[in-house]
Amino acid sequence: MDFDPKSDYELSSLDDDELIDYISAARDTGHQGQMRTGLGIFVFRRHSQIVNRIRLKVDSDEDIEDLAMRVMADVLSAKFDGHHAGEMVNLITTITKRRIADFHESRSKRREVPLPTGGDDGDGPEIRSDEDFTGEIALTEIVTDAIDALSESHSMVVRLSLTGLPATAVAEKVNRVLPESPSMTDANVHQITKRFRDRISRVLEESEK
Amino acid sequence: MTSVEEVFAEYVFAEREGNGDPRPFLNRVQASERDRLASLIDSYLSTTPGREWDPIAFAGSKEERLIEPLSRALNGVSGTWPVVLPSLRERAKVKRSELVDRLAQRLGVPTQRDVVDEYYHGMEYGTVESSGVSDKVLDALGEILGAGRDALRHSGNLMGGGGAARGDLVFAREAQNIEVPLELDDRHQEMSVRESKKPAEESADSELETVVRLFAGGN
Numbered sequence: 533m534d535f536d537p538k539s540d541y542e543l544s545s546l547d548d549d550e551l552i553d554y555i556s557a558a559r560d561t562g563h564q565g566q567m568r569t570g571l572g573i574f575v576f577r578r579h580s581q582i583v584n585r586i587r588l589k590v591d592s593d594e595d596i597e598d599l600a601m602r603v604m605a606d607v608l609s610a611k612f613d614g615h616h617a618g619e620m621v622n623l624i625t626t627i628t629k630r631r632i633a634d635f636h637e638s639r640s641k642r643r644e645v646p647l648p649t650g651g652d653d654g655d656g657p658e659i660r661s662d663e664d665f666t667g668e669i670a671l672t673e674i675v676t677d678a679i680d681a682l683s684e685s686h687s688m689v690v691r692l693s694l695t696g697l698p699a700t701a702v703a704e705k706v707n708r709v710l711p712e713s714p715s716m717t718d719a720n721v722h723q724i725t726k727r728f729r730d731r732i733s734r735v736l737e738e739s740e741k
Numbered sequence: 742m743t744s745v746e747e748v749f750a751e752y753v754f755a756e757r758e759g760n761g762d763p764r765p766f767l768n769r770v771q772a773s774e775r776d777r778l779a780s781l782i783d784s785y786l787s788t789t790p791g792r793e794w795d796p797i798a799f800a801g802s803k804e805e806r807l808i809e810p811l812s813r814a815l816n817g818v819s820g821t822w823p824v825v826l827p828s829l830r831e832r833a834k835v836k837r838s839e840l841v842d843r844l845a846q847r848l849g850v851p852t853q854r855d856v857v858d859e860y861y862h863g864m865e866y867g868t869v870e871s872s873g874v875s876d877k878v879l880d881a882l883g884e885i886l887g888a889g890r891d892a893l894r895h896s897g898n899l900m901g902g903g904g905a906a907r908g909d910l911v912f913a914r915e916a917q918n919i920e921v922p923l924e925l926d927d928r929h930q931e932m933s934v935r936e937s938k939k940p941a942e943e944s945a946d947s948e949l950e951t952v953v954r955l956f957a958g959g960n
Contacts, residue, residue, distance in 0.1 A: 543794075548791075567812065568812055571812060571815070572799060572805065575807050576792055576802070577790075579804045581786050581791060581792075584761040584782075585783055587764055602824065602825065602828070606899070608815065608900070621787055621788065705898075
């Protein structure tokens with residue numbers, strides 16, 4: 533793969549998407565110094581904006597810096613994983629708002645305790661204990677049981693879809709991680725997740741009877 | 742009190758001069774007007790082109806300190822763990838050595854503390870394949886760091902596996918240490934090896950296998 537190294541000045545005149553493409557190409561061709569320079573220019577350009585936007589909604593400096601760093605990692609990840617083809621400013625806005633919302637939501641649920649599993653190791657998923665989570669525990673068990681009942685590739689599709697990844701990215705990842713399984717398409721992903729949702733709905737309806 | 746529009750205009754000038762902290766400006770308007778000012782500032786920040794490159798200002802800045810963990814994440818096979826784990830650890834005010842002690846205890850492998858240390862180091866440096874790390878490890882880490890397993894798993898899945906995609910990063914602990922299961926023909930030899938081992942050694946071997954399975958064997 534050809535790689536054309538650029539000066540700081542040239543890099544700083546690139547727009548965000550061109551800069552990300554450059555960082556990606558530098559990484560893939562082993563030009564670590566160029567990758568870091570490009571990354572530095574991108575982070576320098578956008579980080580303070582992200583920090584200032586978070587400052588509008590979050591009080592603690594420690595929390596602000598932490599959130600800003602994660603927003604930056606999420607933004608780069610979305611671009612590198614090919615999950616977002618739109619404008620960078622929109623992506624930054626979306627991720628910043630989501631991170632702030634997640635932060636406030638997690639703060640409103642203060643303490644976490646292990647979910648009783650009945651298993652040997654006693655290490656189950658975590659839930660918050662300061663609210664009534666009876667329904668959540670039941671739902672968690674229903675969802676977990678339903679996922680466990682799936683084949684390896686279908687289980688992976690559902691788990692990845694639950695994290696919010698788009699179908700294309702889910703199919704790509706499953707095909708990469710499980711090359712021996714039948715090839716997965718966007719349509720397969722939609723079908724599997726729809727069937728999974730239907731199954732959960734049926735189980736919930738039955739449990740309410 | 743000054744009007745929202747006036748304060749907003751002042752903020753724009755201040756931000757362009759590099760003083761973009763909005764909080765002092767929010768404090769200058771009545772409480773009932775703060776949301777409106779915050780919204781104006783947010784819209785403005787969402788459309789500005791960002792800071793001009795300044796290598797002198799960059800040197801030693803907060804932004805420069807982000808480059809190392811972001812580079813590890815981009816190059817590695819651990820998703821955004823190189824960014825997220827050190828940050829969570831700092832927030833939880835837990836030193837790495839203390840975290841590793843607690844992790845080894847929680848995983849029930851106290852004799853393999855150094856191996857756990859090596860794996861955890863790899864998670865922070867992007868050299869441990871995130872898909873190999875079991876839920877049990879993430880549950881234990883989550884309890885120590887105050888984070889949920891799913892969130893940790895999700896951040897490990899991000900970044901598209903830079904090094905993994907190119908196949909140029911391999912964590913060698915498994916190849917170096919794990920005992921390869923012996924074939925049936927070697928069963929006699931296996932028995933004599935087992936007979937010659939002391940119980941404490943056998944226990945340590947078993948814990949080592951457990952550690953490798955937990956950090957490199959997936960679920």
